Amino acid sequence: MSDATRDLVSAWVAHRDQGAACRLMEALHPQVIRIVQNHLPRGMDAEDLVQDVFVQFFRTLDRYDMARPLENWVSRMALNVCLKALRSRSRRPEWRWSDLSEGEQGVVASLLHEPETDASQAGAGRGLLLKLLDSLSPQERMILTLLHLEEKPVAEIAAMTGWNATLVKVRAFRARAKLRKALEAAERK
Amino acid sequence: MKPNSDPIQRLFGLARAARPAARPAGLPYGFATRVLARLDDSLPENPWERLALGALPVGAAAALLCFFFPAAASQETRVSEDYQVAQAFIQTAVEP
Numbered sequence: 067m068s069d070a071t072r073d074l075v076s077a078w079v080a081h082r083d084q085g086a087a088c089r090l091m092e093a094l095h096p097q098v099i100r101i102v103q104n105h106l107p108r109g110m111d112a113e114d115l116v117q118d119v120f121v122q123f124f125r126t127l128d129r130y131d132m133a134r135p136l137e138n139w140v141s142r143m144a145l146n147v148c149l150k151a152l153r154s155r156s157r158r159p160e161w162r163w164s165d166l167s168e169g170e171q172g173v174v175a176s177l178l179h180e181p182e183t184d185a186s187q188a189g190a191g192r193g194l195l196l197k198l199l200d201s202l203s204p205q206e207r208m209i210l211t212l213l214h215l216e217e218k219p220v221a222e223i224a225a226m227t228g229w230n231a232t233l234v235k236v237r238a239f240r241a242r243a244k245l246r247k248a249l250e251a252a253e254r255k
Numbered sequence: 256m257k258p259n260s261d262p263i264q265r266l267f268g269l270a271r272a273a274r275p276a277a278r279p280a281g282l283p284y285g286f287a288t289r290v291l292a293r294l295d296d297s298l299p300e301n302p303w304e305r306l307a308l309g310a311l312p313v314g315a316a317a318a319l320l321c322f323f324f325p326a327a328a329s330q331e332t333r334v335s336e337d338y339q340v341a342q343a344f345i346q347t348a349v350e351p
Contacts, residue, residue: 084291088282091290092281092282096280113286117286120290121294124294125294173266178262181260188269188270188273190269191269191273192269194266195266196270215271217271245263246262
């Protein structure tokens with residue numbers, strides 16, 4: 067952590083310095099918004115969750131250990147806020163063939179029956195993936211997003227989530243299997 | 256390079272290629288003000304004030320106990336006094 071950031075953290079903890087809080091928010095906002103956008107439950111507003119992250123951040127900043135990287139601490143907090151929001155949804159959707167757009171249906175067919183996919187299907191592919199991820203548990207969705215969408219190494223995911231590396235790999239393996247079943251089920255329904 | 260045959264890995268490859276548009280730099284308008292306002296509404300700044308607020312329910316419970324306990328004890332005393340008076344009357348009436 068840089069000295070400037072350390073000073074800002076100390077200023078908030080000691081004096082509740084609002085200027086320091088604003089500068090911390092400016093520095094950390096890009097990281098937090100990126101995490102929230104990648105893990106945002108469908109239908110939820112990103113800014114609401116980002117606000118929740120920063121409110122929790124400032125409320126608990128006096129417990130932060132300055133020996134550890136601030137970015138990891140913030141990432142973990144953002145992920146936990148997103149996990150909580152995902153868990154608050156009462157039902158996980160199951161997608162039928164008719165729920166998918168024409169482009170998404172084309173991606174399903176291409177993935178399951180053709181050896182290669184066309185790069186022009188990228189947008190529809192992302193839409194399809196986000197729908198299928200909705201059908202997984204919050205933890206499964208999070209682990210696949212971190213590992214395969216954000217391409218973070220297992221060690222970094224372990225540091226962000228507090229899980230050990232073996233648990234990360236096992237959960238990812240099971241989540242991928244479920245995602246494959248959801249993909250095949252979407253074609254059948 | 257051999258194409259990936261796993262449909263899930265191919266799906267993630269497509270999704271990565273279609274990243275969402277970059278957001279403008281900087282905080283949204285009024286964002287910091289809203290966060291600080293929510294913080295002001297939550298915990299008080301002074302740790303002693305926080306302790307006092309936390310101890311308030313305990314103090315209220317103790318005050319209620321202090322109020323009800325003597326009231327229950329004095330009611331018991333009144334009953335025993337009434338009993339003694341009754342006993343004295345009965346014995347006085349019986350004795351010649």
